[in-house]
Amino acid sequence: MAMQEQAIAWRQAGEEIGFVPTMGALHAGHERLVTRARRENQRVIVSIFVNPTQFGPNEDFASYPRSFEADRARLEALGVDAIFNPSVDQIYPSSFKTRVDPGPLAELLEGKSRPGHFAGVLTVVLKLFQLTQPKRAYFGQKDFQQVVLVRQLVRDFALPVRIVAVPTVREPDGLAISSRNAYLGPPQRAVAPSIHNALDGASNAFGAGVTDPAELEAIVRHLLEGMPGVAIDYVAVVDDTTLRRPVRTIAGNVLAVAVKLGPIRLIDNVVLGAERL
The missing domain is CATH 3.30.1300.10 (Pantoate-beta-alanine ligase, C-terminal domain)
Structure with missing residues (x-):
């Protein structure tokens, strides 16, 4: 895949890559992640992929907000080096068979209400890490259970990625931006x-x-x-x-x-x- 080839070329040139995985509908919280990544790495990749495998049957996959053109303009203004916007077929081709089992931590808190959610999250994160080859990956602290499980993924599979948790960005009245x-x-x-x-x-x-x-x-x-x-x-x-x-x-x-x-x-x-x- 072209994204992977570019990322490997950057790594071979000695450049560190910061990666920000998103599902689009970007807001100030995402901007904080990108700004942090920009400060700490020579290259920054942002993915925009609404991952179907992390949505349950009664959740909002079909109606999840999608605004690619606005997102692209926002990211270009922030100076990212690559925007990775793969199709579902690119991430999950018909030959795709392997899933990550996140273990018992995925059954707590969010996992009780959203069975299967974190299996979908960790599967796509693992694939995105392979495609973007990051030195550091940036996640919002609002989704703290996700941070815990992604760190578990990195530890269990000895992935050479540092997971950076960035504090939650809030509206002036305190509401976590989402x-x-x-x-x-x-x-x-x-x-x-x-x-x-x-x-x-x-x-x-x-x-x-x-x-x-x-x-x-x-x-x-x-x-x-x-x-x-x-x-x-x-x-x-x-x-x-x-x-x-x-x-x-x-x-x-x-x-x-x-x-x-x-x-x-x-x-x-x-x-x-x-x-x-």
Whole structure:
């Protein structure tokens, strides 16, 4: 594939490649990833591929926002070296048979609500790494379970890639920037910042000395349950590597939440006592 040939040529010339995998519908969060990659590498590749294997049967693959021309203009303005926009047939030809089994961590948190999701994510990430040959790959911290599992993939398969987790970019009112925010109607958008506010409340409690995971989770639940139209999927304090609940919360543990606002599912998290994973 031409992308792979170009990437190999750059590597053979001694140039380090930074890779930002995306599904398009680019926003300020993606720009932060690209800017970081641009700063740390001689070459930057951004992929735009809406990966069908990470969507469940009742999820939004068909309606997922696609805006390639606008995305390309944004990336060109950021000075990326290559935009990789493969077709589904290029990534998954009819002869494609192999899938990555992500193991038990993929059954927790997001995996409970989205069975098979992370198998699709890790399969496409592994293939994209092969095609782009990166030294570093950049992922948003908002999808922290994805970061944990991609790091597991890199470790288990001894891939020569460093995974860089970039802190979540937020709207002025605290809402984590996401392509799915475009689905929010005005009433839902008005309520959405309460997700971050609830996480902030628990983070402040941790800073004040609360270390019982159940108590921190209860703070988030209490703040969200009073908001109109919010249905909580999960609230969980977890270790940032094992994804298991700690006996006592320590700095670096992650407080994660998933909620539905009507039909729209949003996730967010905060790293307690630290800025990043």
